[in-house]
Structures are given as structure tokens and as C-alpha cells.
Amino acid sequence: MRAIALLLLMALPAHADIEKARDLMESSQFEAAYEALWPAARSGNADAEELIGVMYALGLGVEKDPVRAFEWYLRSSMKGHPGAQSGLGWYYEVGIGTGIDLTRAYMWYALSAIGGDPDAAISQEEVVKKMTKAQIEHAHELIADYKVWMYPFR
Numbered sequence: 001m002r003a004i005a006l007l008l009l010m011a012l013p014a015h016a017d018i019e020k021a022r023d024l025m026e027s028s029q030f031e032a033a034y035e036a037l038w039p040a041a042r043s044g045n046a047d048a049e050e051l052i053g054v055m056y057a058l059g060l061g062v063e064k065d066p067v068r069a070f071e072w073y074l075r076s077s078m079k080g081h082p083g084a085q086s087g088l089g090w091y092y093e094v095g096i097g098t099g100i101d102l103t104r105a106y107m108w109y110a111l112s113a114i115g116g117d118p119d120a121a122i123s124q125e126e127v128v129k130k131m132t133k134a135q136i137e138h139a140h141e142l143i144a145d146y147k148v149w150m151y152p153f154r
Helices: 002-026 030-042 046-058 066-077 082-094 102-114 118-128 133-150
Strands: none
Touching (some): 002 030, 002 046, 046 066, 046 082, 066 082, 082 118
16 A cells, blocks of 8 residues: 555656646747656656657647657557547558558557547548558457557456
């Protein structure tokens, strides 16, 4: 029990920094938000990684860089962050920083929907209209591979 309490206390500063960064972003203080996010993102916090990805995707406080945005979204996505997963789906769907890959777009949208992103299911329904039967089957194989370790209880 003490170990759990200690872990929760250790997580508080990172959570506080992320909330501070969100407040800074809402007030258009993007450079300060980036500085507040950077330590948590570099430490592997999925929320911070996703927000850094958003900043690179939109050029908020940093130079717009779709390749770096993709990399930050990927880091966060592999930890099960639904927003980042949906972002990756879109990047694969339109080919930004990756080249178009509808199979991977469908996969990331599906994983995002499993993770609770309500818009991801809509995106998944749209991308499937562009896919072949073989692509859909392959996407479902990938979803099964990722889901078992990313969302073991869903």
C-alpha cells in the first residue's frame, strides 16, 4: 500500500506540469507550455508526448514539423493514448510524414476507438470505404496484435 501511495505522489508533479502546460496553451503561451511539457514528455508521459505532437503538428510555439509531430504521436500512441492514436490514423490516412497507408490508418483509428475516442469510430468508418478487403483483413490482424497488450482488459 505504501508503494502505491509513493508512486501516486511521484506522479503528481508531472500531472501538475501538464495541467499548467494546458493552461498556458489555452492562453496562447506556447513557448512556455512547451518548456513545461518537455520534462514530462522526455520522461515518457503519454499526455505530454501527445501535446508536444500537437504543438509540432500545428506549429504552436515551435516550427511546424509533421515528421516530428508523427514521432511524438507514435510515442504516445504506443502507450495507449487515444488522441495520439487518432492523430496517427489521420497522418496515415492522408500520408503526412508517412506516406498513405490505409491499413495502418484503420488500425490506429480502431485502437483509438477502443481507448475511448468517440470521433475515432467515425474516422474508421470513413477510411474503410477506401480500403480493399485484403487491407481490412490485414488491419484486423494488426488490431488483434496491438490490442492484446495495449488494452488487455478491453
